[in-house]
Amino acid sequence: MTPQPDTLTTADGRTALRMERRIAHPPQKVWDAITQPAQLARWFPSEVSVELRPGGTMGFSFPGDSEPSMTGAVTDADEPHVFAFTWGDDHLRWEITADGEGSLLTLVHTFGDRFGAASFASGWHVCMTGLAQLLDGEKVDVARDTGGALHEAYVRQFDLARGTADETADGRRVRFERQLVRPAETVWAELTAGAEPVEGAPVPEGFTADKVPAGPVTEVRAPELLAYAWHPDGEVRWEFGQGTGHGPRLILTQTGPRDFDTAGALAAWQSRIEALAARLQAS
CATH class of the missing domain: 3.30.530.20 (START domain)
Structure with missing residues (x-):
């Protein structure tokens, strides 16, 4: 399967960012990397604690935090296909589909702040690149979008500059x-x-x-x-x-x-x- 371009849709005051990536590893290996806290810590934007069951509690901690700075709840945990959870007011849904010897990983991030979409997309772009490096056995070494070039590219792609x-x-x-x-x-x-x-x-x-x-x-x-x-x-x-x-x-x-x-x-x-x-x- 060929991953589709990143898309942004808005309805009823909520915006959904959809991103697809081809991962050269089987679904179970991808599942472990997106659900196990030790692996998540290598590529995800925060440290995560998780009770891996529907209704389970999630905690999101950033460097220097002694306690989770934000919490959420698992909404789906269908191993090794769907992992979804809330993060504050946002909802993230990860779907893993077998694709030959690899997988197609789809993220749908739903949120209320449409004009934050370029920030979210550029952040997830970097994170998913790091995820691929982790699964490939490489050092996770992805440059952050400190110059803003990726962010501005998403502003154009999602038509966020229009008044x-x-x-x-x-x-x-x-x-x-x-x-x-x-x-x-x-x-x-x-x-x-x-x-x-x-x-x-x-x-x-x-x-x-x-x-x-x-x-x-x-x-x-x-x-x-x-x-x-x-x-x-x-x-x-x-x-x-x-x-x-x-x-x-x-x-x-x-x-x-x-x-x-x-x-x-x-x-x-x-x-x-x-x-x-x-x-x-x-x-």
Whole structure:
């Protein structure tokens, strides 16, 4: 069987990431590697304790944690074919199908944070490469996606860079949500070019977009928020919150009156955010 490309689907507020990999080992050997804590510790993103039965408790611990930082429950344990469990609010389902002398391993990760999908996919990509190394008897030595190239490739593949436009009670709004690949302080420094913005002062160029007027800064809280008026009835807001991966989650909104050109704003801001993401990846 030929593994299918990684896919992302969203329905009813939940998103499912599906990844398939051909593993050159029989199902039982793959099963052991994805269920036995000693083997999981070699390639999985956390240490795991597991009661390997439906309803069994799972614990997920990270270096330095004396107790599991998160818990879950086994939902399926059909040896050597299906292992599934919850991890916080997420659900992970591993399916192993015999494929000649090897196996087809399928992961379906279901979660609520659609814009975290590129972080999850790049992380699992690295982990599953490590799993293959372990099964091949090699040293598990997989470089993390520290530069963000894999993350950004998944952003493009899953079409996560596109913004939305909607009607509000007061007019129209354009909104972008984007996971970034550098710490918030690095992102802020890139946008301000070293000149700290203050209320009432001109907006640093990094926070502006082509054909979007920029009034003075109306609110600033480094490195979490910058806002300015672009129209008597409209505002631009850059907000940086908790993210997945190595950086903050950017939420950028532009609000305006009912004749606000949202199509033009969508194009301008997507170009601006893509340029920022490219510079962060290269830094």
